[in-house]
Amino acid sequence: xxxxxxxxxxxxxxxxxxxxxxxxxxxxxxxxxxxxxxxxxxxxxxxxxxxxxxxxxxxxxxxxxxxxxxxxxxxxxxxxxxxxxxxxxxxxxxxxxxxxxxxxxxxxxxxxxxxxxxxxxxxxxxxxxxxxxxxxxxxxxxxxxxxxxxxxxxxxxxxxxxxxxxxxxxxxxxxxxxxxxxxxxxxxxxxxxxxxxxxxxxxxxxxxxxxxxxxxxxxxxxxxxxxxxxxxxxxxxxxxxxxxxxxxxxxxxxxxxxxxxxxxxxxxxxxxxxxxxxxxxxxxxxxxxxxxxxxxxxxxxxxxxxxxxxxxxxxxxxxxxxxxxxxxxxxxxxxxxxxxxxxxxxxxxxxxxxxxxxxxxxxxxxxxxxxxxxxxxxxxxxxxxxxxxxxxxxx
Numbered sequence: 001x002x003x004x005x006x007x008x009x010x011x012x013x014x015x016x017x018x019x020x021x022x023x024x025x026x027x028x029x030x031x032x033x034x035x036x037x038x039x040x041x042x043x044x045x046x047x048x049x050x051x052x053x054x055x056x057x058x059x060x061x062x063x064x065x066x067x068x069x070x071x072x073x074x075x076x077x078x079x080x081x082x083x084x085x086x087x088x089x090x091x092x093x094x095x096x097x098x099x100x101x102x103x104x105x106x107x108x109x110x111x112x113x114x115x116x117x118x119x120x121x122x123x124x125x126x127x128x129x130x131x132x133x134x135x136x137x138x139x140x141x142x143x144x145x146x147x148x149x150x151x152x153x154x155x156x157x158x159x160x161x162x163x164x165x166x167x168x169x170x171x172x173x174x175x176x177x178x179x180x181x182x183x184x185x186x187x188x189x190x191x192x193x194x195x196x197x198x199x200x201x202x203x204x205x206x207x208x209x210x211x212x213x214x215x216x217x218x219x220x221x222x223x224x225x226x227x228x229x230x231x232x233x234x235x236x237x238x239x240x241x242x243x244x245x246x247x248x249x250x251x252x253x254x255x256x257x258x259x260x261x262x263x264x265x266x267x268x269x270x271x272x273x274x275x276x277x278x279x280x281x282x283x284x285x286x287x288x289x290x291x292x293x294x295x296x297x298x299x300x301x302x303x304x305x306x307x308x309x310x311x312x313x314x315x316x317x318x319x320x321x322x323x324x325x326x327x328x329x330x331x332x333x334x335x336x337x338x339x340x341x342x343x344x345x346x347x348x349x350x351x352x353x354x355x356x357x358x359x360x361x362x363x364x365x366x367x368x369x370x371x372x373x374x375x376x377x378x379x380x381x382x383x384x385x386x387x388x389x390x391x392x393x394x395x
Contacts, residue, residue: 006250007115007129008114011132015136021140022156026160028164028167033163035167040166042163044159046075049075049188052189053192056192060197060200064197064369064373065373066372073152075152077155081142081145081154082103082104083103083107085136088145089103089135098125101113102114103135105117122223122227124220126223126256127216139156143188143191151198161184165180165183166180179339180336183339186332189328189334189337190337194324198316200376201319204315207312208309208313208316214305218264219263219265227252227255229292234251234258238254243258244257262292277306278307282296284299307381314355315359315375315379315385317356318354319356321357325349325357329350363375363391374395378395
């Protein structure tokens with residue numbers, strides 16, 4: 001087995017828990033369908049969504065002051081939803097095809113294809129394989145997503161969960177059907193509403209997308225530098241950083257481990273902590289710079305786009321959460337979703353905290369309905385997220 005086959009098996013192993021969970025969902029859904037036979041059926045997500053979409057869009061417009069327009073809905077299967085997650089990586093321009101191929105290979109669990117991709121472009125593989133676990137591990141908890149004017153609803157999860165939940169509650173299934181079915185509708189109401197809010201965040205969306213592309217370009221640059229390091233520098237860095245040794249007969253693996261260590265998303269945050277998102281500059285151990293002089297410039301250039309991404313993503317999610325919390329607070333289907341699907345209730349849900357939602361609530365409380373338009377056109381910075389008064393003073 002060569003290095004690239006090792007990479008492929010290792011990458012699939014990293015998401016093995018998620019793949020096992022997917023198989024469990026499939027098996028549980030199959031058992032439920034067998035138990036229900038034709039006596040109990042849930043309406044298809046497409047039919048329900050088409051019925052809910054217009055009313056939900058109207059509620060979003062009322063709450064935010066912004067019309068939901070030019071938005072379509074699609075219902076991808078599991079493989080297609082994973083490919084969508086690859087597109088949401090927002091790769092550098094020349095890496096789009098590679099990332100699509102990589103996430104397709106992951107979705108198909110093809111070690112041969114993953115190994116081939118790792119060998120054909122190791123630089124891109126190092127950068128974009130780091131996204132695989134984080135993005136694919138979210139599949140079973142992601143009901144929907146928004147990408148380029150389209151709302152995608154996760155058919156695999158949304159079509160399976162109501163059947164699985166009802167089956168787990170045990171017979172007689174008819175006695176619990178209404179509550180579970182109501183919760184199913186509540187899940188769709190929540191998801192459609194969230195993604196409709198994302199669909200109106202056009203400036204925030206583009207700001208976030210541009211920032212992530214810049215981060216990926218910088219990470220590709222770092223991967224190229226590390227892959228080109230000579231053996232003496234590799235050995236020196238391994239010794240200084242006290243990394244577990246990799247045999248010399250695996251030169252690409254040596255450099256891959258070093259890239260994963262020095263990747264700024266890992267190294268800078270682990271050294272400086274989460275407050276780095278508010279820093280104006282970073283510092284690098286001079287000893288490391290002896291081996292990679294370019295590293296300080298790379299880390300410094302990485303700082304601005306990663307902060308832009310962090311701020312934009314945080315407020316995008318917060319605006320959607322705040323809208324759901326207010327628009328669906330008295331909706332019985334949503335209440336039943338919380339109880340049957342999320343194992344919580346409306347009281348616990350209403351007191352949940354997140355930086356983006358708290359910021360949105362504060363700004364909306366101060367400036368009213370125009371808050372959503374202002375937040376979209378004038379995104380807060382990472383520092384302003386922690387101090388909303390400074391944001392209000394700026395705008």
